[in-house]
Amino acid sequence: MINQSKNNYINKLPLLLILALCLGLKSNAHQPIKVFILAGQSNMQGHGEMEKGVKGNLRWLINNDKEDIYQHLVDEHGEWSERDDVFIFTWDKFDTIKTGKLSAGYGGFDTTIGPELGFGHVTGNHYENKVLLIKTSWGGKSLAVDFRPPSAVGESGYSRIPSQPKDTGYYYVQMLSTVHKVLDNLQQYVPDYQGEGYELAGFGWHQGWNDRVTKTANKYYEENLVHFIKDIRKDLGTPTLPFVIATTGMKGWADKDPRAISLMNAQMAMTNYPEFKDNVSVVDTRDFYIETEDSPSKQFYHWNRNAKSYLLIGEALGQAMIDLKKKQAATNIHQEIRNVPSYDSKYLTPTPPMGWNSWNAFEKEIDENKIKEIADIMVSSGMRDAGYKYLVLDDAWMASERNEKGQLVADSIKFPGGMKAIGDYIHSKGLKYGIYECRGDLTCQNLPGSFEHEQTDMDSFAEWGVDYIKLDACFARKNGRLSTEDLDVYHKAILKTGRPMVLSISDFGSGAWAWGGKNYGQLWRTSMDIYPRIQSVYRCAETSGGNGAIHPAFKGLWQFAGPDSWNDPDMLQVGNLKSTIEDKAHFSLWSILAAPIMAGNDLRSMSDEVKNILLASEVIAVNQDSRAHQGFKVYDKDSLEIYNKPLSDGTTAVLMLNKGEKRSDITVLWDQIGVSGPQNVRDLWLGKDLGKFNGSFTAKNLGKHEHLLLKIGTIGSTPVAGPTPVAEEKYTVTQEGTTYLSDIYYMLKKGNAPVEDKNFHGKPLKVGGKKYEKGLGVKSNSEVMYRLNGKAQRFQAVVSLDKNSPKGASGRFQIMVEEKFGGRVIFDSGNIKKGKVNIDIDVSGLDFILLDFSGKKVFGNWGDAKVISE
Numbered sequence: 001m002i003n004q005s006k007n008n009y010i011n012k013l014p015l016l017l018i019l020a021l022c023l024g025l026k027s028n029a030h031q032p033i034k035v036f037i038l039a040g041q042s043n044m045q046g047h048g049e050m051e052k053g054v055k056g057n058l059r060w061l062i063n064n065d066k067e068d069i070y071q072h073l074v075d076e077h078g079e080w081s082e083r084d085d086v087f088i089f090t091w092d093k094f095d096t097i098k099t100g101k102l103s104a105g106y107g108g109f110d111t112t113i114g115p116e117l118g119f120g121h122v123t124g125n126h127y128e129n130k131v132l133l134i135k136t137s138w139g140g141k142s143l144a145v146d147f148r149p150p151s152a153v154g155e156s157g158y159s160r161i162p163s164q165p166k167d168t169g170y171y172y173v174q175m176l177s178t179v180h181k182v183l184d185n186l187q188q189y190v191p192d193y194q195g196e197g198y199e200l201a202g203f204g205w206h207q208g209w210n211d212r213v214t215k216t217a218n219k220y221y222e223e224n225l226v227h228f229i230k231d232i233r234k235d236l237g238t239p240t241l242p243f244v245i246a247t248t249g250m251k252g253w254a255d256k257d258p259r260a261i262s263l264m265n266a267q268m269a270m271t272n273y274p275e276f277k278d279n280v281s282v283v284d285t286r287d288f289y290i291e292t293e294d295s296p297s298k299q300f301y302h303w304n305r306n307a308k309s310y311l312l313i314g315e316a317l318g319q320a321m322i323d324l325k326k327k328q329a330a331t332n333i334h335q336e337i338r339n340v341p342s343y344d345s346k347y348l349t350p351t352p353p354m355g356w357n358s359w360n361a362f363e364k365e366i367d368e369n370k371i372k373e374i375a376d377i378m379v380s381s382g383m384r385d386a387g388y389k390y391l392v393l394d395d396a397w398m399a400s401e402r403n404e405k406g407q408l409v410a411d412s413i414k415f416p417g418g419m420k421a422i423g424d425y426i427h428s429k430g431l432k433y434g435i436y437e438c439r440g441d442l443t444c445q446n447l448p449g450s451f452e453h454e455q456t457d458m459d460s461f462a463e464w465g466v467d468y469i470k471l472d473a474c475f476a477r478k479n480g481r482l483s484t485e486d487l488d489v490y491h492k493a494i495l496k497t498g499r500p501m502v503l504s505i506s507d508f509g510s511g512a513w514a515w516g517g518k519n520y521g522q523l524w525r526t527s528m529d530i531y532p533r534i535q536s537v538y539r540c541a542e543t544s545g546g547n548g549a550i551h552p553a554f555k556g557l558w559q560f561a562g563p564d565s566w567n568d569p570d571m572l573q574v575g576n577l578k579s580t581i582e583d584k585a586h587f588s589l590w591s592i593l594a595a596p597i598m599a600g601n602d603l604r605s606m607s608d609e610v611k612n613i614l615l616a617s618e619v620i621a622v623n624q625d626s627r628a629h630q631g632f633k634v635y636d637k638d639s640l641e642i643y644n645k646p647l648s649d650g651t652t653a654v655l656m657l658n659k660g661e662k663r664s665d666i667t668v669l670w671d672q673i674g675v676s677g678p679q680n681v682r683d684l685w686l687g688k689d690l691g692k693f694n695g696s697f698t699a700k701n702l703g704k705h706e707h708l709l710l711k712i713g714t715i716g717s718t719p720v721a722g723p724t725p726v727a728e729e730k731y732t733v734t735q736e737g738t739t740y741l742s743d744i745y746y747m748l749k750k751g752n753a754p755v756e757d758k759n760f761h762g763k764p765l766k767v768g769g770k771k772y773e774k775g776l777g778v779k780s781n782s783e784v785m786y787r788l789n790g791k792a793q794r795f796q797a798v799v800s801l802d803k804n805s806p807k808g809a810s811g812r813f814q815i816m817v818e819e820k821f822g823g824r825v826i827f828d829s830g831n832i833k834k835g836k837v838n839i840d841i842d843v844s845g846l847d848f849i850l851l852d853f854s855g856k857k858v859f860g861n862w863g864d865a866k867v868i869s870e
């Protein structure tokens with residue numbers, strides 16, 4: 001097959017090439033993709049026959065075409081040609097997705113065409129950019145019911161349709177969720193997509209039959225369509241998105257049915273609305289009607305299945321779209337070009353994922369009804385539209401036994417419809433579907449885990465339409481695989497399914513930021529489980545934003561965060577804490593730390609206060625800022641803390657938090673946050689500008705656990721610089737010869753922080769009566785991870801309990817490869833009480849080692865701990 005290119009200039013190719021080289025080759029590789037949405041019912045699906053029938057099919061038109069106007073639809077061999085600059089995604093029934101290069105065959109059936117063909121050719125020829133058509137259309141659907149727009153719910157026309165809930169139309173939701181899904185995954189649908197971004201360029205609508213049939217629907221069509229246009233624009237965030245509407249046409253000019261006429265009049269009336277003047281246009285399609293005798297079928301509607309009608313409608317829609325866009329450009333109306341940063345193409349989570357997870361609210365008590373209710377509320381509360389797109393089912397959705405094929409199955413009492421059905425429901429609400437599993441042979445609730453069933457389970461998830469997998473780590477120590485090995489299995493299994501699924505690594509904070517969690521998943525836990533207590537919230541936050549899990553020199557984990565690399569201090573307890581003050585402090589902390597925002601409260605019973613916290617748009621915007629920077633602490637003293645998160649718009653977000661009991665003032669100095677001179681200060685919870693301040697700002701009289709979340713600076717000014725990351729050589733063994741581990745920064749610690757070159761009490765470090773200048777003083781239980789990066793061959797140290805240990809206590813020194821899950825112990829002192837042990841072991845080729853000291857409130861010394869590189 002030869003691809004149809006921009007113009008039929010194939011034989012002039014050499015000449016063109018020379019011309020192009022002289023002018024500097026104009027390529028569409030880095031221009032935003034023009035994305036057009038085509039939607040409607042069977043009119044848009046399209047029933048123009050390609051081969052069937054005697055007359056009027058596409059093949060017949062080509063063969064009988066004297067003016068050569070159809071020849072571009074086939075190649076020189078008479079095969080249906082494909083465009084290599086126009087791509088299409090169509091979804092017209094559940095699970096019937098067709099996608100590829102534009103050609104004939106994207107109508108309602110593989111053997112028919114709809115308006116997409118003409119539309120794609122016209123727009124493809126006009127634009128240098130690549131074009132992507134997203135077509136959603138379902139037969140037999142009415143605008144009053146199935147596509148009912150949300151703002152019209154409960155209004156006159158809609159409430160009068162008997163037996164329909166006053167809810168947004170199911171297919172309205174489907175249509176938008178499909179569009180979002182495609183836009184989120186452009187790299188799948190646009191070959192060679194290199195992150196050039198996209199422009200949501202226009203919307204084409206061709207629909208009507210079912211609103212002619214029902215009297216009430218007919219009467220309110222005009223009103224419905226106005227709501228529809230406005231709502232779609234709102235939901236897609238494009239206030240002047242160009243709309244072209246093809247009138248439903250019916251029997252052409254012969255149609256005298258009053259409801260057919262009224263429907264077409266309603267469609268044509270759209271351009272009379274002043275607000276639609278420059279951005280909506282209507283194509284009267286009655287001219288394109290062809291008599292029954294010249295068509296493949298005897299029916300009068302659906303254009304007699306005549307291919308020409310569909311082709312002409314598509315071309316007319318395409319031309320109207322181009323004209324409209326030219327008009328918009330001429331009248332200088334703002335066009336919403338989305339110059340998506342290049343990472344959008346490669347990343348599943350360019351900003352921290354947001355959603356809701358069942359665990360904190362319900363633990364094991366989940367079922368189909370509850371989850372459906374939650375999904376409904378995620379939409380009706382506005383959460384979905386505020387960004388909460390994942391609905392994640394945590395542990396205990398599965399039956400205690402796999403089926404005879406070894407596959408996971410739903411707990412049949414909790415989820416009688418099965419896991420695909422609940423996923424379909426979630427998707428039908430325009431949400432994404434998340435599910436829980438575990439790397440161990442059992443989940444944390446002793447249900448079947450995925451160990452040794454990895455591919456089977458990932459395949460099941462893909463089949464069920466899962467978009468997000470929370471992968472826990474209970475019992476994974478028995479696997480005998482390092483975390484990197486274990487996760488690699490899942491990563492590859494997910495890739496093999498061909499379905500993009502986010503992998504959320506839930507491993508209680510085992511150092512994924514250090515050992516490359518981003519090679520396998522998009523987010524990783526930094527902490528143990530969170531509980532509904534503010535101190536637990538603070539502890540979890542500290543693992544990501546403070547010294548809770550890493551050497552203080554790093555000032556938290558911010559330098560390991562970014563698109564598809566999120567530090568996850570666990571799910572939200574907002575709504576489960578003691579007070580609004582605490583709930584807000586929690587939400588602000590997660591926001592500034594660019595933490596995944598997974599709500600964990602029972603949405604069905606949340607108060608308006610809690611809802612308003614979860615929906616606080618200016619607070620969410622800090623978390624979701626496209627600069628994708630994790631905030632970091634710039635001040636921490638006497639339970640008073642200040643965090644800073646430079647934003648993409650030139651300002652910076654600042655959190656001032658009183659973790660203590662006493663009322664206090666907190667002052668942030670401009671020097672601490674990278675700005676200078678007079679600066680605007682905005683309170684993001686109040687949504688209020690507080691005025692201009694010079695040099696500093698003081699949060700006055702903050703009570704126990706109170707805080708302020710501010711935005712400081714001038715929108716549009718040069719972006720505020722972030723801090724300098726710790727250089728790799730400071731936390732990695734790089735040099736030949738000896739490196740004392742206390743001279744490089746550890747990348748993970750659990751338990752108390754080790755004391756460098758002193759015992760745990762800060763006194764000289766002694767082992768077996770001998771003083772050591774170098775080494776680590778620790779208190780059980782303690783884990784410390786160092787990055788050798790394959791550079792060292794030997795680890796040497798001399799260890800003993802410290803004299804401050806309780807009498808008769810025992811302690812155990814172990815060294816492990818990477819971290820604990822792999823269970824690969826390369827040194828074990830056993831329980832020792834007194835005496836010293838010399839360690840001299842081979843560490844060749846290891847990237848990470850973990851020094852582990854365990855016992856009951858006992859102190860230990862790693863004297864002279866060093867690695868040697870030859």
Ligand code: GLA
Nearest residue numbers: 359394395444445472506529
């Ligand atoms: C672990 C995880 C929790 C939750 C439970 C479910 O504790 O850390 O977030 O998923 O398992 O059993």
